[in-house]
Amino acid sequence: MSSMEEHGSDHRPAPGSLAHRVPDLGALELLLAVARLGSLGAAAREVGVSQPAASSRIRSMERQLGVALVDRSPRGSRLTDAGALVTDWARRVVEAAEAFDAGAQALRDRRDxxxxxxxxxxxxxxxxxxxxxxxxxxxxxxxxxxxxxxxxxxxxxxxxxxxxxxxxxxxxxxxxxxxxxxxxxxxxxxxxxxxxxxxxxxxxxxxxxxxxxxxxxxxxxxxxxxxxxxxxxxxxxxxxxxxxxxxxxxxxxxxxxxxxxxxxxxxxxxxxxxxxxxxxxxxxxxxxxxxxxxxxxxxxxxxxxxxxxxx
Structure with a gap:
């Protein structure tokens, strides 16, 4: 067994899995913040990351999806047409995650x-x-x-x-x-x-x-x-x-x-x-x-x- 296997590489999503193809919730929340605030820097501050980290996360999401999501300029950040469509889908995903979290919290409250x-x-x-x-x-x-x-x-x-x-x-x-x-x-x-x-x-x-x-x-x-x-x-x-x-x-x-x-x-x-x-x-x-x-x-x-x- 390789050292990588020993350290839990089997926990990474398989290339064909949904987790491999769909951006994580943090990235989707960042994209929603960019759409709402019109600024990558303001969005980074809202979600609590640095601007370079936010830029890196947007670029990673664009590579993952295979489309450009944000046009960056000195006047701010604007969603591309594809980015606007992805943002609508992202909003539904985040809302579903919030409902999931609320349900899990209700279960914890009942247990506690x-x-x-x-x-x-x-x-x-x-x-x-x-x-x-x-x-x-x-x-x-x-x-x-x-x-x-x-x-x-x-x-x-x-x-x-x-x-x-x-x-x-x-x-x-x-x-x-x-x-x-x-x-x-x-x-x-x-x-x-x-x-x-x-x-x-x-x-x-x-x-x-x-x-x-x-x-x-x-x-x-x-x-x-x-x-x-x-x-x-x-x-x-x-x-x-x-x-x-x-x-x-x-x-x-x-x-x-x-x-x-x-x-x-x-x-x-x-x-x-x-x-x-x-x-x-x-x-x-x-x-x-x-x-x-x-x-x-x-x-x-x-x-x-x-x-x-x-x-």
Whole structure:
């Protein structure tokens, strides 16, 4: 492959294509300005180019079309008969382009008027509120809807085009989605202060944690997926609950030990309503990810929210 091919020569219009035969919009706008103002210099100033650049563009357009368009003289610039005809056609082309631009802007405005976000529980409860407040400061007219669920349901909503941007906590990204890591998190074992594990002097072994019935999130939760992978399996759940808040409340009531995001239990640990139990032999760190449908890179408010998460 030649160096020219490597640098994208295939993006140039083919010799037989319409783009090769028809002048670009900038050249047509310049010709319209010459017709209206009667001066190449005045037309150049109106479209924001130098007079030599304007002359060069007119000459290039004349070569492309194969006819003379403008007669130049010390008294100004006058369209030739062919130039007057081309100008009438150019006006229709420019008007059509303006209509195209207005339609595209309407589509962007409609897209930017709403944002559908799907997020797994921990991110929805402890990180998204701050991000959405920051987005509202930048885009007060954008209506945001938030759908909270487990990581599996987030992926399902994105693939069904029910959300524009998602956030998950699991180890893997489902097929059909692209992702980027936006933060890191640590899972920790917690119990109520009255639980026997709260008085342990040695770290809890990973095998003992795996063999102990725990208060767990439901199947499909990113937290549960990370924990099960780190331990190589789990005992039958002591209780299975569908939200981080419910798991935390059960642990605080001393129903049993739980494994939760460090983000979710900071306040409870500070107030001694929960106690952190050290664990050895298990990697409980995880990545938090933004996800979206493959081939649908976030745009508009979704792109701005993504930027805020990484700021």
């Amino acid at each position: 008027s709403r944002l559908r976000v799907a997020a797994s529980m921990t991110i929805a409860e402890y990180l998204l509120p701050g991000w959405l407040l920051a987005l509202r400061a930048e885009r007060p007219d954008t209506a945001v809807s938030l759908l909270a669920g487990n990581s599996t349901s987030v992926a399902e909503r994105l693939l069904a085009d029910e959300a524009d941007l998602g956030f998950v906590e699991g180890l893997t990204v489902p097929s059909g989605l692209d992702s980027v890591v936006i933060a890191h998190d640590q899972l920790i074992v917690v119990t109520a202060p009255a639980h026997p594990w709260a008085r342990r002097r040695k770290p809890l072994a990973a095998a003992e944690l795996a063999a102990t019935p725990l208060i767990l999130r439901e199947e499909g939760s990113g937290t549960r997926q990370v924990l099960e992978t780190a331990l190589g399996g789990l005992a039958r759940p002591l209780i299975e609950l569908s939200s981080t808040t419910a798991v935390k409340a059960a642990a605080v009531s001393n129903a049993g030990p739980a494994v939760l995001s460090e983000l979710a239990v900071r306040e409870e640990l500070a107030m001694r309503r929960l106690v952190s139990v050290p664990v050895e032999g298990a990697a409980l760190a995880r990545d938090l990810r933004a996800v979206w449908r493959t081939g649908h890179r976030p745009a508009g408010p979704a792109r701005e929210l993504l930027a805020l998460t990484r700021g």
